[in-house]
Amino acid sequence: MTDQELNQLRREKWRLNGQPVRAREEARSFLESVGFCLMYPSRPAVLAPTFIGAWVGAEERLPLWQQAYADSRAQEASQLMVRLLRERDAYEANLFDDNNTLLVAGSIFPYFYALAGERNPKQTPKPGPDNSQLACDTYAAIERGGPISKQKLIQTLGGGVSAAALEKALAELWSRLRITRVDYSSAEGASWDLLFRWAPDAVRSGIELSVAEALSALISKYLDCVIAVEQPDLEIFFGKLASRSRVKEAVGALLAARELSFVSVGNKSLLQVSPPKGTFKERVSPTPNLLSNS
Numbered sequence: 001m002t003d004q005e006l007n008q009l010r011r012e013k014w015r016l017n018g019q020p021v022r023a024r025e026e027a028r029s030f031l032e033s034v035g036f037c038l039m040y041p042s043r044p045a046v047l048a049p050t051f052i053g054a055w056v057g058a059e060e061r062l063p064l065w066q067q068a069y070a071d072s073r074a075q076e077a078s079q080l081m082v083r084l085l086r087e088r089d090a091y092e093a094n095l096f097d098d099n100n101t102l103l104v105a106g107s108i109f110p111y112f113y114a115l116a117g118e119r120n121p122k123q124t125p126k127p128g129p130d131n132s133q134l135a136c137d138t139y140a141a142i143e144r145g146g147p148i149s150k151q152k153l154i155q156t157l158g159g160g161v162s163a164a165a166l167e168k169a170l171a172e173l174w175s176r177l178r179i180t181r182v183d184y185s186s187a188e189g190a191s192w193d194l195l196f197r198w199a200p201d202a203v204r205s206g207i208e209l210s211v212a213e214a215l216s217a218l219i220s221k222y223l224d225c226v227i228a229v230e231q232p233d234l235e236i237f238f239g240k241l242a243s244r245s246r247v248k249e250a251v252g253a254l255l256a257a258r259e260l261s262f263v264s265v266g267n268k269s270l271l272q273v274s275p276p277k278g279t280f281k282e283r284v285s286p287t288p289n290l291l292s293n294s
Contacts, residue, residue, distance in 0.1 A: 014049035020057030028089045031105040035221040065100040113206030114214035115241040117177035121196040135169040149188035228270035
């Protein structure tokens with residue numbers, strides 16, 4: 001296989017081939033197919049599909065998050081993304097950038113939660129090294145009044161809390177998946193709720209998964225999404241969720257179980273999900289076994 005052939009397979013998988021995603025069901029199917037995607041392209045680049053790319057149906061001249069406010073395509077794609085959040089077809093995580101969220105498919109999210117979320121989500125955070133006082137106060141306000149908009153949170157917290165300080169507190173809670181954005185309106189902005197209250201089944205499923213099981217499943221899904229990748233790039237992607245040593249250990253276990261294998265692309269040896277017999281194109285469509293019952 002050549003680099004050009006690999007890129008073409010990714011373009012088809014990521015809906016960059018002139019077949020844009022428009023309806024909610026199309027968007028849900030796309031997200032389930034890739035597992036997770038960034039909302040916008042990132043700088044430096046991350047090897048992952050983007051929701052805006054799938055909306056446009058191409059990868060040329062896509063807006064970054066800094067340009068989204070002035071791009072009608074980004075506004076339309078955001079409206080569709082919010083519909084997915086409302087229906088719990090998708091969840092958001094600030095894995096790479098608070099302003100450029102990672103969208104996670106509903107069926108994949110429990111695996112993601114097992115790595116990034118709290119094992120005891122109903123325990124109220126207390127001020128300390130891991131939790132600022134404002135984050136704890138914000139959590140309490142969302143617990144009492146959620147789903148609640150940022151504008152109403154500022155009014156509820158009072159005491160001269162600035163929008164910037166509240167953003168930081170929300171990001172602090174969001175990074176540990178204590179809260180999640182559940183809606184958006186042009187008048188009041190994003191609305192937040194406690195994640196375990198908004199999606200109790202997904203959180204419960206995530207708590208029941210071991211870290212090793214969740215990481216193996218997500219690695220398999222990521223490889224299904226990107227078709228094939230060098231191991232260092234895979235370790236970079238998952239380095240936000242687990243240590244590189246743990247990622248290497250999971251890859252080694254999947255190789256030993258023959259869930260993963262190597263494929264030659266140009267002069268490089270890349271990891272892929274072990275395919276059934278057939279052409280390479282036939283290999284990339286099945287969902288990895290580890291996720292077949294999700």
